[in-house]
Amino acid sequence: ADKTSEVSVFSDKDLNTAAWLRDAARLDNASYRILESLTTEVGPRMAGTPADARAVAWAEAKFKELGFDKVWKEPVTFPSWQRGEEKAEIVAPFPQPLTITALGNSIATPAGGLTAELVQFATFKDLQAASPDAVKGKIVFINHKMQTAADYGSVQAGRTKGASEAARKGAVAIVIRSVGTDSHRFPHTGVMNYEDGVEKIPAAAMSNSDADMVVRMIKRGKPVSLKLSLSSGANGSYTSYNVIGEITGSELPNEYVLMGGHLDSWDLGTGTIDDGAGCAITMAAAEFIKRQGLKPKRSIRVVLFANEEQGLFGGKAYAAANEKQISKIQAAAEADSGQGPVTQLSSFVRPEAFAVVKQMQAVMAPLGVVAGDNNAYPGPDMGSLRSLGAASFGLTLKADDYFDLHHTPDDTFDKIEPARINQATAAFAVYAWMSANSPVNFGSGQEPLKSRK
Amino acid sequence: ADKTSEVSVFSDKDLNTAAWLRDAARLDNASYRILESLTTEVGPRMAGTPADARAVAWAEAKFKELGFDKVWKEPVTFPSWQRGEEKAEIVAPFPQPLTITALGNSIATPAGGLTAELVQFATFKDLQAASPDAVKGKIVFINHKMQTAADYGSVQAGRTKGASEAARKGAVAIVIRSVGTDSHRFPHTGVMNYEDGVEKIPAAAMSNSDADMVVRMIKRGKPVSLKLSLSSGANGSYTSYNVIGEITGSELPNEYVLMGGHLDSWDLGTGTIDDGAGCAITMAAAEFIKRQGLKPKRSIRVVLFANEEQGLFGGKAYAAANEKQISKIQAAAEADSGQGPVTQLSSFVRPEAFAVVKQMQAVMAPLGVVAGDNNAYPGPDMGSLRSLGAASFGLTLKADDYFDLHHTPDDTFDKIEPARINQATAAFAVYAWMSANSPVNFGSGQEPLKSRK
Numbered sequence: 005a006d007k008t009s010e011v012s013v014f015s016d017k018d019l020n021t022a023a024w025l026r027d028a029a030r031l032d033n034a035s036y037r038i039l040e041s042l043t044t045e046v047g048p049r050m051a052g053t054p055a056d057a058r059a060v061a062w063a064e065a066k067f068k069e070l071g072f073d074k075v076w077k078e079p080v081t082f083p084s085w086q087r088g089e090e091k092a093e094i095v096a097p098f099p100q101p102l103t104i105t106a107l108g109n110s111i112a113t114p115a116g117g118l119t120a121e122l123v124q125f126a127t128f129k130d131l132q133a134a135s136p137d138a139v140k141g142k143i144v145f146i147n148h149k150m151q152t153a154a155d156y157g158s159v160q161a162g163r164t165k166g167a168s169e170a171a172r173k174g175a176v177a178i179v180i181r182s183v184g185t186d187s188h189r190f191p192h193t194g195v196m197n198y199e200d201g202v203e204k205i206p207a208a209a210m211s212n213s214d215a216d217m218v219v220r221m222i223k224r225g226k227p228v229s230l231k232l233s234l235s236s237g238a239n240g241s242y243t244s245y246n247v248i249g250e251i252t253g254s255e256l257p258n259e260y261v262l263m264g265g266h267l268d269s270w271d272l273g274t275g276t277i278d279d280g281a282g283c284a285i286t287m288a289a290a291e292f293i294k295r296q297g298l299k300p301k302r303s304i305r306v307v308l309f310a311n312e313e314q315g316l317f318g319g320k321a322y323a324a325a326n327e328k329q330i331s332k333i334q335a336a337a338e339a340d341s342g343q344g345p346v347t348q349l350s351s352f353v354r355p356e357a358f359a360v361v362k363q364m365q366a367v368m369a370p371l372g373v374v375a376g377d378n379n380a381y382p383g384p385d386m387g388s389l390r391s392l393g394a395a396s397f398g399l400t401l402k403a404d405d406y407f408d409l410h411h412t413p414d415d416t417f418d419k420i421e422p423a424r425i426n427q428a429t430a431a432f433a434v435y436a437w438m439s440a441n442s443p444v445n446f447g448s449g450q451e452p453l454k455s456r457k
Numbered sequence: 458a459d460k461t462s463e464v465s466v467f468s469d470k471d472l473n474t475a476a477w478l479r480d481a482a483r484l485d486n487a488s489y490r491i492l493e494s495l496t497t498e499v500g501p502r503m504a505g506t507p508a509d510a511r512a513v514a515w516a517e518a519k520f521k522e523l524g525f526d527k528v529w530k531e532p533v534t535f536p537s538w539q540r541g542e543e544k545a546e547i548v549a550p551f552p553q554p555l556t557i558t559a560l561g562n563s564i565a566t567p568a569g570g571l572t573a574e575l576v577q578f579a580t581f582k583d584l585q586a587a588s589p590d591a592v593k594g595k596i597v598f599i600n601h602k603m604q605t606a607a608d609y610g611s612v613q614a615g616r617t618k619g620a621s622e623a624a625r626k627g628a629v630a631i632v633i634r635s636v637g638t639d640s641h642r643f644p645h646t647g648v649m650n651y652e653d654g655v656e657k658i659p660a661a662a663m664s665n666s667d668a669d670m671v672v673r674m675i676k677r678g679k680p681v682s683l684k685l686s687l688s689s690g691a692n693g694s695y696t697s698y699n700v701i702g703e704i705t706g707s708e709l710p711n712e713y714v715l716m717g718g719h720l721d722s723w724d725l726g727t728g729t730i731d732d733g734a735g736c737a738i739t740m741a742a743a744e745f746i747k748r749q750g751l752k753p754k755r756s757i758r759v760v761l762f763a764n765e766e767q768g769l770f771g772g773k774a775y776a777a778a779n780e781k782q783i784s785k786i787q788a789a790a791e792a793d794s795g796q797g798p799v800t801q802l803s804s805f806v807r808p809e810a811f812a813v814v815k816q817m818q819a820v821m822a823p824l825g826v827v828a829g830d831n832n833a834y835p836g837p838d839m840g841s842l843r844s845l846g847a848a849s850f851g852l853t854l855k856a857d858d859y860f861d862l863h864h865t866p867d868d869t870f871d872k873i874e875p876a877r878i879n880q881a882t883a884a885f886a887v888y889a890w891m892s893a894n895s896p897v898n899f900g901s902g903q904e905p906l907k908s909r910k
C-alpha cells in the first residue's frame with residue numbers, strides 16, 4: 005500500500021523547502037488576522053445558540069476567501085443548553101454578592117433561587133469520602149485550587165462529576181471554586197455531567213477571588229449561607245456542523261493530513277484563546293502553504309469541530325464518519341491549548357516513520373520546539389481518531405496563560421501576541437507540509453498503532 | 458501659642474523612638490488583618506445602600522476593639538443613587554454582548570433599552586470640538602485609553618463631563634472606554650455629573666477589552682449599533698457618617714494629627730484597594746502607636762470618610778465642621794491610592810517646620826521613601842482642609858496596580874501583598890507619631906499656609 009516505503013527520509017531539497025516554509029510562515033500574520041475576524045465578527049459562539057450558526061457561516065466563507073480547494077460541512081447533532089440568568093449571594097453571616105456562573109448542562113434552581121448552608125470540601129476526593137450527614141440539605145463548595153495547567157485533569161473532576169456526587173449525599177446544589185489559574189474575579193464555566201439515576205442539582209462555579217473570600221468567611225466558624233439563582237437548562241436538540249477546508253493533494257489526494265481546532269466556544273468570553281486560536285492557527289498554516297504555491301502531495305484538511313465544549317460532539321461525529329477510512333489519514337494534529345508557541349513535537353507513528361519524524365523535529369527545532377516521545381495525544385477532538393489507530397502528532401502549545409483565560413469573560417482578542425500565534429502557525433505549517441509530503445506512510449489503521457490506541 | 462517654638466528639631470531620643478516605631482510597625486500585620494475584616498465582613502459598601510450602614514457599624518466596633526480612646530461619628534447627608542440592571546450589546550453589524558457598567562449618577566434608559574449608532578471620539582476634547590450633526594441621535598463612544606496612573610486626571614474628564622457634553626450635541630447616551638489601566642474584561646465605574654440645564658442622558662463604561670473590540674468593528678466602516686439598558690437612578694436622600702477614632706494626646710490633646718481614608722466604596726468589587734486599604738493603613742498606624750504604649754503629645758485622629766466616591770461628601774462635611782478650628786489641626790494626610798508602598802513624603806507646612814520635616818523624611822528614608830516638595834496635596838477628602846489652610850502631608854502611594862483594579866469587580870482582598878501594606882502602615886505611623894510629637898507647630902490656619910491654599 006505504501007508506494008514510497010523504500011525511501012525512508014526527505015531529500016535535502018524537501019528539507020530546504022520545509023525550512024523556508026517555517027521561516028516564511030513565522031513572519032506571516034494571517035492567523036492573527038483570521039482570529040481577529042472570528043472574534044470581532046462572530047465573538048462568543050456557544051453550541052446551539054444563534055451564534056453557532058453565524059460561526060459556521062463565517063467558517064465556510066473564510067475558507068473560501070482563503071482559497072481552499074474544497075470547503076464543506078458535515079452535520080453534528082447534540083442536545084443544546086442555555087445559560088439564562090445567574091446570581092449568587094452570601095446571605096449570612098456577612099451579606100455579599102458573589103461572582104458566579106452556571107456550569108454547562110446545569111439545571112435551574114427553583115424560580116426565586118434556593119438558599120442553604122455551605123459545606124466545604126478541599127477536593128472532589130474529600131467530597132467522595134464525606135458522610136451524607138455532613139452534606140444533606142446543604143450546598144457543596146469544592147475549594148480545590150488549580151495551581152498550574154498540569155492540575156487541570158485532577159481539579160476538573162469536581163466540575164464534571166461534583167454535582168452527582170453531592171446529590172447522592174443529599175446536597176441541594178454545588179458551587180465549586182473555578183477551574184482556573186488566575187486570581188481575577190472571573191468565574192470559569194465548563195461542562196458538567198449528571199450521572200444517570202442520580203437526582204440533578206444546580207451546579208455553578210465562583211471566581212478564585214470569591215472562593216478566597218468564602219473560605220475566609222467559613223474560617224470564622226459560623227454557618228455561611230448562600231442564595232443561588234440559576235435559570236439555565238436543556239433547550240432541545242440542535243444540529244451544527246463540522247466545517248472542513250481542503251488543500252487538495254497533487255499525488256495522493258485521497259490521503260489526508262488533518263489539523264484543526266473547535267469552532268464553538270463558551271458564551272462568556274469571545275472564544276479567542278479557546279479555541280479561536282486553534283482554528284486560526286490551522287487555517288492559516290494550510291492557507292500559507294497554498295498561497296506560496298507549494299503543492300502538497302497528500303491533501304491537507306483543516307477541520308473546525310462543532311461543539312467540543314459540551315461533550316466532543318464534533319470530534320466524535322468526525323471519527324464516526326471516518327472510521328472506515330482511518331488508513332487514509334496520514335496524520336492528525338490539533339490546536340486547543342491557546343495561542344502558542346509550540347514547545348514540543350511528539351508523534352504516534354509506526355517505527356518505519358521514525359526517521360522522518362526526526363527530520364520534522366529537526367526542522368522545527370529553530371522555532372524552539374523540542375522532540376517528544378512516540379506516544380502523542382493529538383487533542384480532545386482528534387483523540388477519537390487516535391483511538392481508532394490514526395497516526396497522530398502532538399504539537400504542545402505553551403499553556404502559561406491558557407487557564408487564566410479559559411472559559412471566562414476575559415478570553416478576548418486583546419490577549420493575543422502576534423509573535424506567539426505566528427510561531428504556532430509556522431509549526432503547524434511544517435507539520436502539515438512534511439506530513440503531506442512524507443516519503444513514508446505514518447501507519448494509520450495498521451499495526452502497531454491499531455493495537456496501541 | 459506654640460510653647461515649644463524654641464525647640465526646632467527632635468531630640469535624638471525622639472528620633473530613636475521614631476526609627477524603632479518605623480521598623481516595628483513594618484513587621485506588624487494589623488493593617489492586613491483590618492482590611493481582611495472589612496472586605497470579608499462588609500465587602501462592597503456603596504454610599505446610601507444597606508451596606509453603607511453595615512460599614513459604619515463595622516468601623517465603630519473596630520475602632521473600639523482596637524482600643525482607641527474615643528470613637529464617634531458625624532452625620533453626612535447626600536443624594537443616593539442605585540445601580541439597577543445594566544446590559545449592552547452590539548446589535549449590528551456583528552451581534553455581540555458587551556461588558557459594561559453604569560457610571561455613578563447615571564439615569565436609566567427607557568425600559569427595554571435604547572438602540573442607536575455609535576459615534577467614536579478619541580478623547581473628550583474631540584467630543585467638545587465635534588459638530589452636533591455628527592452626534593445627534595447617536596450614542597457617543599469616547600475611546601481615550603488610560604496608559605498610566607498619570608493619565609487619570611485627563612481621561613477622567615470624559616467620564617465626569619462626557620454625558621452633558623454629548624447631550625448638548627443631541628446624543629441619546631454615552632458609553633466610554635473605562636478609565637483604567639488594565640486589559641481585563643472589567644468595566645470601571647466611577648462618578649459622573651450632569652450639568653444643570655442640560656438634558657440628562659444615560660452614561661456607562663465598557664471594559665478596555667470591549668472597547669478594543671468596538672474599535673475593530675468601527676474600523677470595518679459600517680455603522681455599528683449598540684443597544685443599552687440601564688435601570689439606574691436617583692434614590693432619595695441618605696444620611697451616613699464619618700467615623701472617627703482618637704488616640705488622645707498626653708500634652709496637647711486639643712491639637713490633632715489627622716489621617717484616614719474613605720469608608721465607602723463602589724459596589725462592583727469589595728472596596729479593598731479603594732479604599733479599604735487607606736482605612737486599614739491609617740487605623741493600624743494609630744493603633745500600633747497605642748498598642749506599643751507610646752503616648753503621643755498631640756491627639757491622633759483617624760477619620761473614615763463617608764461617600765467619597767460620589768462627590769467627596771464626607772470630606773466636605775468634615776471640613777465644614779472643622780473650619781473654625783483649622784489651627785488645631787497639626788497635620789492632615791490621607792491614604793487613597795492603594796496598598797502602598799509609600800514612595801515619597803511631601804509637606805505643606807510653614808518654614809519654621811522645615812527642619813522637622815527633614816527629620817521625618819530622614820526617618821522614613823530606610824522605607825524607600827524619598828523627600829518631596831513643600832506643596833503637598835493630602836488627598837481628595839483632606840483636600841478641603843488644605844484649602845482652608847491646614848498643614849498637610851502627602852504620603853504618595855505607589856499606584857502601579859491601583860488603576861487596574863480601581864472601581865472594578867476585581868478590587869478584592871486577594872490582591873493585597875502584606876509587605877506593601879505593612880510598609881505603608883509604618884510610614885503613616887511615623888508621620889502620625891512625629892507630627893503629634895513635633896517640637897514645632899506646623900502652621901495650620903496661619904500665614905503663609907492660609908494664603909497658599
Ligand SMILES: [Zn+2]
Pocket residue numbers: 266278279312340
Ligand atoms: Zn477548547
Ligand SMILES: [Zn+2]
Pocket residue numbers: 278313411
Ligand atoms: Zn474549552
Ligand SMILES: [Zn+2]
Pocket residue numbers: 719731732765793
Ligand atoms: Zn478612593
Ligand SMILES: [Zn+2]
Pocket residue numbers: 731766864
Ligand atoms: Zn474611588
